[in-house]
Amino acid sequence: MERANSLLNNTFIYAIGNFGSKVLSYAMVPLFSFFVNKKDLGLYDLFLTSISLLFPVVTLQLSEAMYRWLLTSENLRDKRKVISTGIFSSLILLTIFGLCYLISTYFYSFRYQEYFYLLLIGASLFPIAQQIIRGLGKNKLYSFIGLLNSVLLVFFNLLFLYFLNYGLLGILLASILSYSLSVIACVFLGEIYTYIEFRSYTLKHLFELLKYSTPLIPNAISWWLINAANRFLILHLMGIEANGDFAISSRFPAILAIINSIFMLAWQDIAISKINDNEDVSFVSKLFNQFLILEICLTILLIPISKFLVSYVVESSYQDTWKYMPLLFLGTAFSSFSAFYGSIYLKEKRTINLFTTTIIGGIVNLGITYLLIPLIGLFAPGVGTLLGFATVFILRVVDLKSYLFLDIKWFKLISLTVISILLFLLALKDLFSIHILIFAIGLVLFVSLNNKLFKYFKSFLISKFKFLN
Structure with a gap:
């Protein structure tokens, strides 16, 4: 019960912390369809897709290593070495x-190329700052910064799109400014600056961090192959307007994926620090089975809702995009199952196996x-995404069988998956x-x-309400 409460507590905290930086940025894309045309929306989607590829390469995934090391750093000196080494190395990169x-822009130029680089910087520095705050155990501040980012993102998008009518440029400026101000808030409110000093930067610590983070780079890239590379295939084979359609259809499943990732952040904390014996494994089995049932x-439930989401939230020229969403929702579910097992790789620092799967x-x-x-x-792309994530999930179950054998309810998993596919085909009528x-x-x-x-969740909320009173 204590572990379950801890997991739910952290999930709420991370939900607030990620709403603006992740959920809201994706949720607003369908609304952008009312302010920009399909080509611009397709270009914006390619920007986000490219940044998701470049971020792990440019930063060498040092943010993940910093978080992992800060969790186990026992004194101020060690924390300063980790943070100083990570931040200075990231800025150099x-x-x-x-x-x-x-x-490269002298040889190949494109629209808004300067804003693309600024967006990449913001999208790189903000998660680094967030991971440092998270690693220092300042979870409430982590939530506040996320909420601040939400407010800034909405404010600047309203300003540049609705009032100033800047179009795609306004979307880019809104993201850049919200990232920049949020990073500044992280540095000062989280007192990150107190951990930064040149003398604490050491090559020894850098190599230790890179030893952990480097295998995460190809893993992130290969994860990108499943999540995002489809956009470039669509662009090549069907054109940029088709990519705009797919950008809309993928955004609602992307919101679900980000909500799942919030739970995964909380689960990662538990997996890394508190899963040690057979009793813990029994708890994980029950947790995973409940999670897979909830997801599918x-x-x-989202199959019929997809139609109405698109009808009321998206501009009329995108009305048919709902048809592609159910497969992506199901792929998102298997993505979360894979990520659940992925936390075990992080706990054991077996990042090479994480990459190969x-x-x-x-x-x-x-x-x-x-x-x-x-x-x-x-x-x-929906079929490819679903089968790609299903492959990763099965490979990880087999690979980790000797270390973490979970009693997965395979019959429920398979039967619910089949039911969802049959209902999706029926919905196409x-x-x-x-x-x-x-x-x-x-x-x-x-x-x-x-x-x-639901009963547990109800009792949890009642206990929290009594505590607040």
Whole structure:
């Protein structure tokens, strides 16, 4: 019970901390469809996709290593060495990349290329600052900074899009400014500056951090192959307007993925520091089985909702994009199952195994997407994403079997997956009565199979309310 309460507490904290920087930035993309055309929306999506690839390469994933080392740093001196080494190294890396980027733009230029680099800097420094605050155990501040980022992002987007009508440039400026001000808040409110000193920078610490973080780079890239590389295949085979359509259809599943990642942050804290014996493994098995049931039931519930989300939230020229969303929702569920097991790799510092499982899934995704796009169009990336993440999940279950054997309820996993696929195919008939029927089925499954979880959640909220009073 104590571990469950700790997990739920941290999940709430991380939910607030990630709402602005992650959830809101993706949730607003459908709303952008009312202010920018398909080509600009497709270009913005490519910017985000490219940054998700460049971030781990440019920063060498030092933020992850800093977080991992700060969790186990026992004194102020060690924390200063970790933070100083990580921050100075990251700034040097961003400067080197900036010089290379400046040279490359002489040979290949594109619209808003200078803003792209500024966006990359903000998107790199903000998670580094957040991971430092998280590693120092300042979870409430982590939440506040995330909330601040939310407010800034909404304010600047309203200013540049609604009042000034800047279009795509306004979206880029809003993100850059919200990142910049949030980083400044992290540095001063989190007193990160007190841990930064030149004499604490050591090559020895850098090599220790890189030994941990370097295998995470190809892992992040291969994860990108599953999550984002489809955009470039769509661009090559179908054009930038099709990429704009896919950008819309993928944004709602992306929000679910980010919500899942918030839970994974809390689970990562538990996995790294508190999973040690057979009793703990029994707890993890129960947790994972409840999580997989919740995820797939939610996917089924979202199948008919997809149609209405697009109808009321997205500009009319994107109305058909809902059809591609259910496969992406299901792929997102398997992505979260893979990430659940991925935390065990981080605990054991087995980041090489983390990479190998992901790269195979990335290859599966790209291969299937490339082969199927000529046959089924934008349904292909959904199929590729689903099979890619399913491959990663199965490989990790097998690879970690000797270390962490979870009693997975395979029958429920397979049967619920099959049901969700059948209901998705039925939904493609696009009849109102069928959408209502699917929603009713999804609601019954969601409530009946998650009854215990709802009861626990209710008791948790009641205890918190009593505590506050």
